[in-house]
Amino acid sequence: GAVVSQHPSRVICKSGTSVKIECRSLDFQATTMFWYRQFPKQSLMLMATSNEGSKATYEQGVEKDKFLINHASLTLSTLTVTSAHPEDSSFYICSATGTATYEQYFGPGTRLTVT
Amino acid sequence: GEDVEQSLFLSVREGDSSVINCTYTDSSSTYLYWYKQEPGAGLQLLTYIFSNMDMKQDQRLTVLLNKKDKHLSLRIADTQTGDSAIYFCASPGANNLFFGTGTRLTVIP
Numbered sequence: 001g002a003v004v005s006q007h008p009s010r011v012i013c014k015s016g017t018s019v020k021i022e023c024r025s026l027d028f029q030a031t032t033m034f035w036y037r038q039f040p041k042q043s044l045m046l047m048a049t050s051n052e053g054s055k056a057t058y059e060q061g062v063e064k065d066k067f068l069i070n071h072a073s074l075t076l077s078t079l080t081v082t083s084a085h086p087e088d089s090s091f092y093i094c095s096a097t098g099t100a101t102y103e104q105y106f107g108p109g110t111r112l113t114v115t
Numbered sequence: 116g117e118d119v120e121q122s123l124f125l126s127v128r129e130g131d132s133s134v135i136n137c138t139y140t141d142s143s144s145t146y147l148y149w150y151k152q153e154p155g156a157g158l159q160l161l162t163y164i165f166s167n168m169d170m171k172q173d174q175r176l177t178v179l180l181n182k183k184d185k186h187l188s189l190r191i192a193d194t195q196t197g198d199s200a201i202y203f204c205a206s207p208g209a210n211n212l213f214f215g216t217g218t219r220l221t222v223i224p
Contacts, residue, residue: 042216043203043214043216044203044214046212049211093157093158104148104160106157106158106159106160107157108157
């Protein structure tokens with residue numbers, strides 16, 4: 001199956017700083033990429049959907065100025081958590097779909113801890 | 116949006132079969148998925164089933180779909196300790212997936 005990578009896998013940052021998470025589709029062109037957040041022992045919460053070259057569509061309740069998403073190419077999307085706070089600590093997972101949109105491939109996730 | 120529900124926990128003995136159940140509300144779902152999440156990792160697509168199918172088998176995995184009752188199940192035959200994980204069913208929306216709460220499967224040696 002298709003491979004999606006995320007970098008970094010784990011990051012610890014101080015409160016008030018910004019953190020960038022990269023999501024790459026390694027062997028296919030991702031027409032759409034998704035960013036999810038997962039709280040401990042809970043299901044995934046969709047944060048935003050991004051299509052290459054256009055602005056991301058954010059879900060209700062997700063602050064677009066805090067969670068900046070850039071999908072500059074068909075293989076790369078980035079999520080920047082700006083002015084991070086401890087409540088932003090979470091597991092962030094990206095996923096991507098190619099031309100066969102019924103299959104969504106997930107990255108391994110990034111564990112963000114804000115101290 | 117779609118409501119997708121699962122039971123939270125399941126424990127089975129190694130070698131037994133596991134059955135993980137899921138109910139959904141959107142009858143127009145054309146396909147449904149099962150994902151596996153191991154501790155600290157992302158989601159791995161296990162299998163999916165199209166809505167015009169009642170059953171799909173792939174090695175130790177069997178997916179059953181009852182469209183009338185909007186019920187989906189995943190059966191794992193000969194469950195192994197490596198199958199211990201959280202299993203999510205998911206139903207597609209217009210542009211994304213709606214996930215169930217996940218079922219934590221614990222395999223007892």
